[in-house]
Amino acid sequence: MTAVDGMARILREEGTAFVSCFPHAPLIDACVGVGIRPVVARSERVVVNIADGFSRAAGGGRVGVCIVQREAGIENAFAGVAQAYADSIPILVLPSADPLRRHGVPPGFDAVKQFAGVTKWAATVNAADRVTELMRRAFTALRCGRPGPVLLSLPNDVATETIEGGARYLCVPRWRAGPDHSAVGKAIDLLFSAKRPVVLAGAGVHAAGADANLLRLVERVRLPVATTMNGKGAIAENHPLALGVGGLSATAMVDHFLRRADLVLAVGTSLTRWWMAAPLPDGACIIQCTVDERDVGKDYAIDHAVLGDAALVLDALAEEAGTRLEAGRRATAVDPTDEIRAVRRAWLAEWDPLLSSDEVPINPYRVVRELMHGLDRGRAIVTHESGFPRDQMAPFYESLAPLGYVGWGHSTQLGYSLGLAIGMKLAHPDRPVVNVMGDASIGMVGMDLETAVRAGAGIITVVLNNGVMSGYEAHLPLASERHGAKLLGGDYAAVGAALGAHAERITRPQEIRPALERALSEADSGRPSLLEIVTREETRIPTYW
Incomplete structure (x- = not known):
């Protein structure tokens, strides 16, 4: 051989x-x-x-x-x-x-x-x-x-060399490291003493398959849960304890609870200080739970750490918390669900004019709402693109199941979502997979829609076409004014059809849902779709820091 x-x-x-x-x-x-x-x-x-x-x-x-x-x-x-x-x-x-x-x-x-x-x-x-x-x-x-x-x-x-003898190959299992029991006990001591604790769940929760483990802990102790961009969906976002995502854009619930937190239990996150992450409040006690010791205290001076696989750490924390609750000890913090509900209601009311807008060209926030109501969020897998599609989708698209929304972006490469969607569809051919791009990002990778056609990967690519690189006059004021540097153009539905995909161009809000239904039908047969939605330039995003 x-x-x-x-x-x-x-x-x-x-x-x-x-x-x-x-x-x-x-x-x-x-x-x-x-x-x-x-x-x-x-x-x-x-x-x-x-x-x-x-x-x-x-x-x-x-x-x-x-x-x-x-x-x-x-x-x-x-x-x-x-x-x-x-x-x-x-x-x-x-x-x-x-x-x-x-x-x-x-x-x-x-x-x-x-x-x-x-x-x-x-x-x-x-x-x-x-x-x-x-x-x-x-x-x-x-x-x-x-x-x-x-x-x-x-x-x-x-x-081309011949293997001479050699050891028989044995498939590698997934070996995981568990937490130190004394570290778990101290973490629960701190958690039970806090008046306004917040859990911050990162991508490590997904990597460990620890969504259910997280839910067991936070329901047992009644803890509000925010997520990083990459951790989005670690808890169903319609859950009474869910605060939503905190990235460059965020929900008002994350801002409200994180600013007031006296303790942050960070699970599966490196706690990197950067422009795509919600900052932690000064003076709060920080407990960092991570599988990588290089994360510990990297950017924030933490008070305590629990090292180990996120699923095993969360199980140990839930077990220790349960033992204390059964012994009659209660956490100091009160149940936050009423407060979360009130903040969420006010926030959604503030943004509803955009989410329900009938304007033409179409407001991209209306696209987000149509996707939410047009997809089976218990089965669909949705991901964003870099830039405004990410900043407008992540706070408002309510993910209901693990893997229901795939957040990404520690590097923000335009065009990344198309290949990502193809790979996710190959992993789950029975689930709808949707990626939402802008007209700049499809220019980077659009020809690979033909790859999805050949592979029989029935993804649905939504292209928000507003004809510009949104907001770039702030970065390129002279180039935009004198040379139109922020302007883009193209008939992307025509490109999609030429590459063998089902393709439609949508210009009115009422056309979105029927087009999505047709694309879902095509996806069932393994044919990808490109839905080009003509949108307005919209630079408003919910950001708080």
């Missing part, structure tokens, strides 16, 4: 059903030979984004796998891997590479060296008999600890 055949067999044993790829590498045909389907995209960046979307949606330790060629192929993949790294998404990147004897010879591209800053682990298969060892290490890194991309390059000469 050759090295490339050995890698393909291991991928199959690890449950890999498809690999996203472009344009060629020896491993692609080897994968086909063992029954793994190739999904060939139009660009390497989208190849990586598809693998990323699959990993986010699949769960159960399954990871997206992508294959690209040496040199130009892996160079073009850098942006996608950087995005996955920023969001802590486990993907396996398998580029081919120059023969070993050419390593280090300019201008050859050393992927292991160049990707070191955007991967959890990167290595080269430098001998055929190391395939089993290195693939085992790769899947261990992918499934254990803090998630992140792993890169394993396969030189073309090593690919």
Whole structure:
């Protein structure tokens, strides 16, 4: 057996059903030979984004796998891997590479060296008999600890070498680290003493599959729950204890409760200080629960930490809290549900004129409301695009189920949502998958709608076409005034139809829901849709800091 055949067999044993790829590498045909389907995209960046979307949606330790060629192929993949790294998404990147004897010879591209800053682990298969060892290490890194991309390059000469003997490959389980019992006890001491505690749930809750674990704790102690952008949906957003998302844009409930908090229990979040995260209040006690010790106290001086997998940490906190409640001890804080309800009612009333607007061109907030009412939010998977589609959707689209809304954005790359949607649809072909883009972002990746057509991935891509890069006159005042630098144009429905998708152009609010219903019907047959909605430029977003 050759090295490339050995890698393909291991991928199959690890449950890999498809690999996203472009344009060629020896491993692609080897994968086909063992029954793994190739999904060939139009660009390497989208190849990586598809693998990323699959990993986010699949769960159960399954990871997206992508294959690209040496040199130009892996160079073009850098942006996608950087995005996955920023969001802590486990993907396996398998580029081919120059023969070993050419390593280090300019201008050859050393992927292991160049990707070191955007991967959890990167290595080269430098001998055929190391395939089993290195693939085992790769899947261990992918499934254990803090998630992140792993890169394993396969030189073309090593690919054809014969594996002599070698250890039998054993599939890697998902090993998890649990919390220290004394750390859990102290956390509950602090939590029970707080008058206005708030839970801040991050992406680590999703990564650990810990949505139910979170719910058990917060219902037991009656804790209000805010989420980061990447943690959106960690609790159903119609739950009486849900505050919604706190990012660049946010709900009024997050602002109201977080500003007044005397304790923040942060679970599955690095607590990074940056413009896309709600700031924590000065003087509040901070308990940070994370799987990665590098997060502890990184940007905020914390009062206490509990290290471990989010699901195991939340279970331990809920168990300790339950023990104390059964012994007759009560938390100091009062049930916040009435207060949450009042703040939510006032906030939605404030924004209702935009959410229910009948204006033409269509207000993008009306699109958000139509999607909410036109989709089965118990089944649908929705994601945003970078920029205003994110800032307008995230606070108002009410996610009702785990994975109902996929938030992202520690790197804010335009066009990322299309490949993400394709990967999520391949993970869940029975669920509607919708990505909402602007007219700037579809310009980055629009040709890969044809990838969805060939792959039979019946996604629904909503393009909000307002003909401009919204708000960019603030960044490019002279260029916008003198040269129209913020202006864009295009007939995106025509492009979608030419690429083989079902496509419609929508100009009135009343047309949105019927068009969505037609797109859902097309999705059932595996055909993607592009719904181009002509919107007004809308720069108002709910932001509080």
